[in-house]
Amino acid sequence: MIATVTLNPSLDRHVAVDNLVLDxxxxxxxxxxxxxxxxxxxxxxxYELGGDTKAYGFVGGVDGDVLKKLLKGHKVPCDFTSIKNDIRSNFIITDLKTHRQTRISAPGPQVSSGELKKLVDKITGIKPKPTHIVFAGSVPPGVPGDIYYELIVRMQAMGIVTVLDSADQWLREGVRAKPDIIKPNVREAQGLLGVELKTEEDVIYAVKTIVSSGIKIASISRGREGMIIADKDQIFKVVPPDVQVLSTVGAGDSTVAALVLKLSQGGTLEDASRLAVAAGTAATLTAGTELCHKADVESLLPQVKVERLLF
Ligand SMILES: Nc1ncnc2c1ncn2[C@@H]1O[C@H](COP(=O)(O)OP(=O)(O)OP(=O)(O)O)[C@@H](O)[C@H]1O
Ligand SMILES: [Mg+2]
Incomplete structure (x- = not known):
């Protein structure tokens, strides 16, 4: 089973207007x-791709109840830790005339140390033990900035494969624990390494640098250019076909999901990378925040180009 942990979930409110007028x-x-x-x-x-998964994280307040109901509707298994405060709400305003999207994001609720302890106890006690665990996204106020470091160390001690997909300080702190897999985008990787990644060569060098620091699989996703991925023995450039993009929201999350799913099924790095890019690109074919559809992933899969680069 692949467990996922979302410390700062939200109930997103999508509003469409015909022509947004300020004031x-x-x-x-x-x-x-x-x-x-x-x-x-x-x-x-x-879940969409047929894998076994369960979502963990914090949920609180009326919006938290709505979030749980929505997930139930999507049939996604979850086991959240209740918190006193309301989860955050992001507002996404789409102007149907100009197709411009305005996002108003919230930092998230204050989480107490007692609530954090409950979550840590829960995820260290999952039975049967998951084979993989994915830590993804931001960290809410009240939770220490190095929480991913702490959680990854504990999961590794239990023999669970750890995956981290975050940004800024949470990514920087988390990678100190040497998670098995990370998949930053170019901006996140720049923040992690403290260098600009302008060219493909820069990205290739960055992926190799991350692997040589002790992380087993490093992948940097590059939007429509696909991704560069490596382990200690091999490195691939993975490129999707040209598609008509509707919305890139959730593309990276779809990439991470497919990558981990295929690896958890014993797939090779090459196979997992192909599926990951097919899933990321399939997510761009759906409007708004809708994620990828299995049928799109399957039809894109043979069109993804995987090139083995010299190590
Ligand atoms: N414009 C695009 N055209 C085709 N494929 C795309 C495009 N944008 C993203 N993708 C696909 O999605 C994958 C992940 O994209 P990206 O690098 O934007 O991730 P991300 O920034 O982590 O996204 P997220 O906001 O979901 O975290 C890419 O490797 C690619 O397969
Ligand atoms: Mg991402």
């Missing part, structure tokens, strides 16, 4: 709730 009243054309949070997205995609 005036706008009437919405549609309003939709969506579950938000990177780990939750990873679990949703693993």
């Amino acid at each position: 005036d009243t706008n009437r919405w054309v549609s309003m939709k709730y969506q579950p938000g949070g990177k780990g939750i997205n990873v679990s949703r995609v693993i």
Whole structure:
């Protein structure tokens, strides 16, 4: 089973308006709730692709109840830790005339040390023990910035394969624990390494640097250019076909889900990378925050180009 941990989930509110006017009243054309949070997205995609997964994390308040209901509707297994405060809510306003999207994001609720302890106890006591665990996204206020470091160390001691997909200080602190797999995008990798990654050669060098630091599989995703991925013996450039992109939201989460799923099934790095890029690109074919559809992943799979690079 692949467990995912979302410390800072959200209930996303999507509002569509015909022509957004500032300083005036706008009437919405549609309003939709969506579950938000990177780990939750990873679990949703693993479920969509037929894998065994369960989503863990913090959930609180009325919005937390709505989030749980939505996940139940998607049939995604979850076992959240309750917190006193309301989970955050992101507002996404889409202007149907200009196709511009305005996001208003929240930092997240204050989480107490007692609530954090409950979550740590829960995920260290999952039975049967998961084979893989994915830590993804931001960390809410009140939770120490090095929480991913602590959690990864504990999971490694239990023999669980660890995956980290985060940014900024949470990624920097987390990688000190040498998770098995990371998949930053170019911006996140730049922040991690403290260098600019302008060319493909820069990205290749960055992936090799991360692997030589002791992380087993390093992948840097590059939007429409696909990704560069390596372990200690091999390195691949993986490129998706040209597609008509509707929305790139959740593309990276779909990539992580497919990569971990295939590896957990004993797939080679090459096979897992192909599926990962097919899933990421399939997510761009769906509108808004909708994630990838299995049928799209399958039809894109043979069109993904995997090139072995010299190590
Ligand atoms: N414009 C695009 N055209 C085709 N494929 C894309 C495009 N953007 C993203 N993808 C696919 O999705 C994968 C991940 O994209 P990206 O590098 O943007 O991830 P990310 O920044 O981590 O995304 P997220 O915001 O979901 O975390 C890419 O490797 C690619 O397969
Ligand atoms: Mg990402």
